[in-house]
């Protein structure tokens with residue numbers, strides 16, 4: 001499919017203008033030298049340009065575009081205390097003049113640090129439920145929604161961490177951005193290394209497939225097994241197909257390689273290698289990466305290029321989350 005056809009289909013969806021496009025791409029020369037590999041690029045989606053930045057703003061463009069089109073005046077978002085999505089939603093809501101309420105399955109901490117500090121400055125209204133399950137958090141949010149609706153608020157809930165058919169369209173748009181950028185800057189990028197929590201980057205897989213697979217995509221899972229993720233991603237892509245009316249038309253495994261071998265004990269738990277990567281990247285490249293997503297993707301990228309040399313020029317998607325570092329790192 002042509003770029004124009006995908007761009008036209010995407011442009012028909014309501015979008016809130018939040019990002020600075022395109023985010024920069026540059027080489028990581030010191031890492032190239034360290035790994036004896038020619039062509040390691042980084043796509044700086046940490047620099048999306050609003051609030052704490054990060055890739056979540058891409059899904060929020062479509063989700064909040066939909067909220068505005070529906071006449072919403074209040075956004076409800078869920079997540080852990082240091083959630084990057086909650087901070088990004090707070091910043092986007094501030095820009096769009098919306099009230100934003102977050103429901104956290106976390107204890108209210110004595111100190112505002114990391115994203116909690118930014119959330120406060122962004123005017124986010126936070127409800128801390130303590131250590132409850134995701135189900136309990138969702139029930140609380142549903143009750144709160146009812147209560148606020150009864151008070152006359154027009155509510156819009158951001159579901160599933162923004163990883164829905166609508167939310168992933170932001171990353172289908174990223175596929176277009178990458179193709180345009182590679183053409184304009186004559187970048188020889190062949191393989192993309194990207195993070196996957198609950199599957200938001202399925203949109204990149206979808207967009208890339210619609211464009212005839214200009215890139216090979218390697219997803220590094222930080223939480224779920226390959227089979228669990230494949231199921232989530234297929235469901236999101238099916239919703240996106242329904243919205244855009246553009247068929248994906250191929251088995252998921254032909255469109256992406258999902259590696260679930262770098263997650264260690266799962267979400268929020270560093271492996272020794274990922275912990276080391278968080279400390280090494282700033283010293284080698286002057287760039288901060290956080291513990292949960294970007295560190296494990298970097299370890300995955302290194303592992304892959306140590307095993308094989310035929311990936312072509314690779315590009316590491318820095319998905320942001322810098323602000324959560326302040327709540328994550330402790331030094332004596």
Ligand SMILES: Cc1ncc(COP(=O)(O)O)c(C=O)c1O
Nearest residue numbers: 084197198199200293319320321
């Ligand atoms: C910085 C960062 N990178 C990557 C991800 C993964 O996104 P997803 O859960 O949509 O796969 C997240 C999710 O919160 C994130 O905050």
